[in-house]
Amino acid sequence: MRKKNTQNINLSESKDESRRNFVVKSSLGLFAGLLGAKMVFAENFPKDIEPIGLEESTSKSLMPGKSDKLTILSDRPWNAETPIHLLDPIATPTKHFFVRNNGNAPSNVNPEKWKLTIEGESASKKITFSLKELKSKFKHYSYHLTIECGGNSRAEFSPTTEGNQWGNGAVGCAKWTGVRLKDVLNYVGVKADAVYIGYYGADQHLLDPSKVVISRGVPIKKAMEDESLIAWAINDENLPLMNGYPLRLVIGGWPASVSGKWLTKIKIRNKVHDGEKMEGKSYRVPKYPVAPGTKVPDEDMEIIGSMPVKSLVTYPKSGAMIGKGKSFEVRGQAWAGDLSVKEVHISIDFGVTWKKCTLTTPINRFAWQQWKTRITLPEKGYYEVWARATDSNGKIQPMVVPNWNPKGYLNNACHRIAVKQL
Template structure:
């Protein structure tokens, strides 16, 4: 297990974020989280690449205050030689740029019934950026991974308490995933310095996996010979039917599509109003399991195939469009994607105890005038 600044121990307080899911109203705690953690406004789906300030952000604890001049990345554990690298040293290594769609595994949680108590995402915990940095595989090869290694543990500088356990945020990857050529230790986002909320000075980016894997504010990489048992791996981010079910770990992003809500909104209700006539419906679709093979748009319950554009990369979303002639009245629009594994978005919720991977189709009500 990776080093932690605090002993891992139970506090006197209950594991408040793994409490019973509720059918009750939104709590003040959920509102606090919704205020801190940023969604991507759906109109940003118009863009191939999301600007950093519109990309979704989930920060479990606080954004750490890192001094890049004294910061070092330590690579240790089951390796032939440990490495300690400054940011300047990392920037001298060969760099790659990878366009990646990241989505929070908890996206859609607040729409579940009953509602698991955690960050209450609606639909917009997603974004796509171009991440530039050193391939992880290059550095692991430099350190020399020993044959008994099974996982690589990534630990951030962000510390706090979750579920009663004090820890620095840490997650692991199986060796075979860590050695993929497109897994990057990123110090640039969309061509600029990594912003504080996206992991400055360095973050891991794992294309195709839900965002919890892409550890921010990275401080150490430890190659381990037994599966990592940290809180964020063994307790959080698991598909469970109930609290005492060991569950299965969350990994790759499930197929999903979203639509730019057409027309103009009402400020408070966000209901959409649209002039009659032709309108180009558009959105994006993505999957961590394989390429998007199709998107269907639902118009008042009838499904019509949309036109797909080429994505900017194998793990970046693709744009879809569908021309529609809006006639006066109330309409319900929806979108539903399928990927190359044959997986499609469900029409009903994917309920689980922690509210993860809810890729149910989006529905948008519009009034055409």
């Protein structure tokens, strides 16, 4: 879908031209040809929108500032995950940080003219800040914050749940810089009846420009934590457009969808925020365990808070073949939402025996932790390295996919890589 004269990240004109020039030579016969050729209810199609009609694989350079090593799940909207071995550094490189969009990024962002408005039922007043004012009025803070898409690892749920079929790479932990959300909220004034914050961004709906793409938020308590940031920088660089340039929320430990991008407005609410993707099945899971495939009424769903304990094997890359008797390092990341990780174990015998790894303490709250160990495979053959983290409350990652839920959230099953001794 291309909104006339707007999206500069969309598909090129020449590609559109070639699409228009496709001719009918269907091999599927008259029936399919007829059905295929006509858009029967085209009068219901919104005006002022130019149909493209045919989607192809697109140039990855259309995501400015992002690496072509990312695995692209969708280009309209842009969604891309990080191959796991690229999550090996303590701070995820900016170009490798995953991208999850519900709509199109705003075009022609002008940071000089960017405004952030704080308002809402529980705001003492309404104040609009320019980017410059935000940067000059409030103290700057940097934190390493892990953000993970609520649907990360969705692809493993059975039966299949709808949505982007993420592998394990919709997660990252980078150094984010900005001002504390609580400093800005307190400056404006938070009334005693405040319950929630809700954000609004400048992203554009794929179809209808009047629609809000996504507007989520967190309880006021979570918003007021020291590490909840209104950020303009990742790893000391400007945010890439796809990661929210020029301004976004970064709220570690919760589904990344609470960390609103292209931030233009925050409402301090006197009730649970009811913005787009706060209700229904979005970012919500059943209040009680359900059998796989169960249809769950909306009123039996609750909003996801902290993400569960999880870990990744970032080295070696899956598929390593190792010479006889050679030892090698195995390492990775571990995180636990609002909590920290207490222990990480690995198994090379499909969970029969577990070996405790060394584990770093987090740089700050909500930063992921690094674990490592050295192993030697006992004999020739196929092995899997399984990693299993335990959080500070003693909760452990399951070895199989955890309880099914209608939208496939919160899969924290232990990560596995394949290795062979020759």
